[in-house]
Amino acid sequence: MHVPDGFIDAPISAATGVVAAAAVAVSLRGARRELDERTAPLAGLVAAFIFAVQMLNFPVAAGTSGHLLGGALAAILVGPYTGVLCVSVVLLMQGVLFADGGLTALGVNITDMAVVTTVVAYAVFRGLVKVLPRRRSSITAASFVAAVLSVPAAAVAFTLIYAVGGTTDVSIGKVATAMIGVHVLIGIGEAAITALTVGAVVAVRPDLVYGARGLQQKLQLRVDGQLVDVPAAETTPVAARSHRKVWITGLVASLVLAGFVSFYASADPDGLEKVAADKGIDARTEEHATADSPLADYGVKDVENARLSGGLAGVIGVGVTVVAGSTVFWAVRRRRSADTTPVSTGV
Template sequence: MHVPDGFINAPVSAAAGVVAAGAVAVSLRGARKELDERTAPLAGLVAAFIFAVQMLNFPVAAGTSGHLLGGALAAILVGPYTGVLCIAVVLLMQGVLFADGGLTALGVNITVMGVVTVVVSYALFRGLVLVLPRTRRSVTIASFVAALVSVPAAATAFTAIYAIGGTTDVPISKVLTAMVGVHVLIGIGEAVITMLTVGAVIAVRPDLVHGARGLTAPLKLRVGGELIDATPVGAAPAPAASGSPKKLWIGGVVTALVLAGFVSFYASASPDGLEKVAADKGIDSKVQPHGAADSPLADYGVKDVTNARLSGGLAGVIGVAATLAVGSGAFWVVRRRKGAATATAPANADA
């Protein structure tokens, strides 16, 4: 659902840019509370993983494909504020390096694919977790539903923006029907990917999953006026999680590299949901050439590498590495600023 340049007029694109910048600024502050020395590396990995999986377009209908948006996945794994930042990093790398998603439409894309998907999915996810039994299975079920709903929500948000600033005269009702219809199907794929990924991480390191925090809290009993942990008869105590997420990080990086560098070659070549609707309804008649069309990695291929499999694979590997580096660096800075703010707080209090 990467919106290209020319779909939305300049004033509305600029307004969306302001909204996106505000959301990123708020998320930078909120992410300080979500990130610690263990989860900050995971956040960079989540951004790189989402980049890789977005290369894997899957067929959803005749001549139409879809791909992961990733807002729900990021929000559940690392928190909603950090999730917005993850998607923003992915979209920035895609737009600048791969000419995917317009540069003037970057604000639109962050708002639709980042802010809307994260807010809708995480609000629904938290609501479901509150009413479902406090189990890991409930987290995976809630992640499925949240991801499923987030995709047509993003399609609706795009349609609303197009209704305000679209550059072509197309009946909005037709755009809305087509966008929501195809993105409900794409949402099923999004939900499956999100559920499987969240479930896999929970199975290995539930303590690192933001949306699963508190599930392993022990039952408390009041004895002699004091609360103590209660262990069921015959049950072994839960094993303590290892201090470092290194193994998970390495496994995630390897998985992302394999997906982007090898599996992506077999992705569907059909246009995605937005591209298909735009072509069918005529809302792409004023699309503009991408500002990074001459990038050596444009269209997810390495310039002057004639072998398609090698070109796409190298581009995918470069994209994962670049996204991982930029994302990890950004989250490291956010984490450092959190530490600096915590360190200065006692000094200010003593003063």
């Protein structure tokens, strides 16, 4: 659902840019509360994993494909504020390095794909977790539903943005129907990927999943006819429980997906591209500002072998994204530490 340059006029592109900048600023502050010794080391990895999985377009209908948006996955794994930042980092890397998503439309893409999906998904997720039984399967189920709903929500948001800032005169009703219809199908794929990923992490390290915090229930025993809480067993400090294995496993998975599996992804246009072509809203699409980038269209310039070119581009993308994301989240985490460090009075 990467919106290219030319779909949305300059005033609305600028307005969504302001909205996106404000959302990122708020998220930077909010992420200070979310990023701790559990989530900070993994946030950059989550961004890299989303980048990798977004390369895996899957068929959803005749001549149409879809890909992960990632807002639900990021919000549940590392928190909603950090989730907005994760997807924003991915969109920035894609736009600048891979000519995917217009640079003048970056505000539209962040607002739609990072902010809307994350806010909707996390709101649905938290609502479901409050009413479902407190067990791991509930986290997976809530993740599925949240992800399903986040994708058509993004389709609705794009349609509203296009209604006020579209550059072609088309029937908004027809655009809305087509966008929501195809993105409901894409949402099912998004939900499957999100639920499988969240479920896998919850199964081995529930302490690393932001959305699973507070999942554990106190064990109670009946003593003399009354229920008594069993004292919690001493746990190993979080810092002593290495995240290295999870981090390495996630990075290797991301590299394999982007560097190898992506070659087998569907070549059909994604939901937005298909609707744009069918309804004529792509009539004024502009050439991307970085169309001559060495990595444009997810291939390495001058590498003739398509498999090798795409694989190298994917590996480079994962590497750049994990470094950029980790740098951002390390800086945010360091700022939180500085804010919470007691100031000596010298007395």
